[in-house]
Amino acid sequence: MNTKEYIESGILESYVLGITTAGESAEVERMASEHPEVEIELEAVRGTLENYALQYEKQPPAALKSKIMAAVFEEQPQQNTKNNIVQLNNTKPQKSTFSMVASWALLALSIGANIFFFNNWKNSEEKIVALESQNQIFAQENKAIKASYQEEIAVLQNPDFKVIKLLGQPDVSPNSTALVYFDKNKQEVYISALDLPAAPKGKQYQFWAIVDGKPVDAGMIAGTDNILKMKSFAKPVAFAISLEDTGGSTTEAGPKGKIYVMGAV
């Protein structure tokens, strides 16, 4: 039987409880002296059962001590002479000093370990708080994106919307494109799928509707990621996007910058 099996056999518990036979006890003592791991396990079982017993600690009646002392010393009243008094200080002074030093060292070690674990725990709590707020931000972003996609799907699935492709102007930006969704009945206008060069600093794209042969301001383009709802028109014939100074131009002044994309209804 190896030591692991021996430990798991339950014999150590029986030994500490004092219910092993003399032969078994001798065996446990032999195993503990030969195998440190058995010794350690034995100490642990002993410590646990001692702690268990201490859970039930209860002060006996005060008067009991003198009664028990009387009963114990009744049989050998004259035996406790001065000869039997032990000079404690001469017995093991080194061991006591060593124990003191060892126990202080262990205490210091234990306090150190506890501070270390405590700090770890505090750090973990702070991280959790940070992660929670990050998580909330993600949730909000997610909600916004979902709303935007739902809006886009609603537009795409509505048969009343007509899709108009705006194509890049040959001299300015031949490869640029954009899509306009136009609902004639409700006169709603959306733009999406913008493929335009990034606007330089101080510039912004502006959307125009051509109504009665004149360009009418249809709103500034805030971003290129989502579908955007623009101003409504009764009878547009074409749509266009131009690059303007930030803030855009007015209907009266018309587009000042170059037209990048354009498409007829």
Add this chain to the structure above:
Amino acid sequence: MSKRKTIIDEGDLITMLQSKDERGFSILYDNYSSALYGVILKIVRTEEIAADVLQDAFVKIWKNIEGYNRTKGTLFTWMLNVARNTAIDKIRSQDFQNSQRNQDLDSTVEIIDNQANSQFDIDAIGLKKVVENLRPEHRQMIDLLYFQGYTQAEVADEFGIPLGTVKTRVKAAIVHLRQYFVEMILVIWFGILDKWI
């Protein structure tokens, strides 16, 4: 719990006891009587009998102290076993069995009173938590072995459980208790540190 415990090296105390120094016995009593009394009371249930058993146990400890061998375990465990065995012998004795059978209403009331009182004891509240942490079948094993004096083979026999299962449960119960005691120490430490920081 005891207000009069004396801090003494266990080796020194044993030397005093083995040379039959009366001061040694006095320290022994002050340091261990409440622990032994608590366990005895748990076994015999009434304070009157517990006091008698505690006396018998201390007489045995005093008489047999030469036979105690430090290399075979702590003084505390040795004393606990003397006290437990004395108490278990008591509850298995004929006169205890008779007295239990003839118990009149008064002493029943007394027992119930004692049990009710112990519920307001802080130690008993702490204990409840330890015991509640054990699974019922583990707790039963510990109680049978520790407080009823059963051997593992007797438990297996009496309850019709395979001996292997009994051993596994005892082992698991002790491992669980051990973990619980370690946790308790950590909780106390964190409580202290939390006030500091």
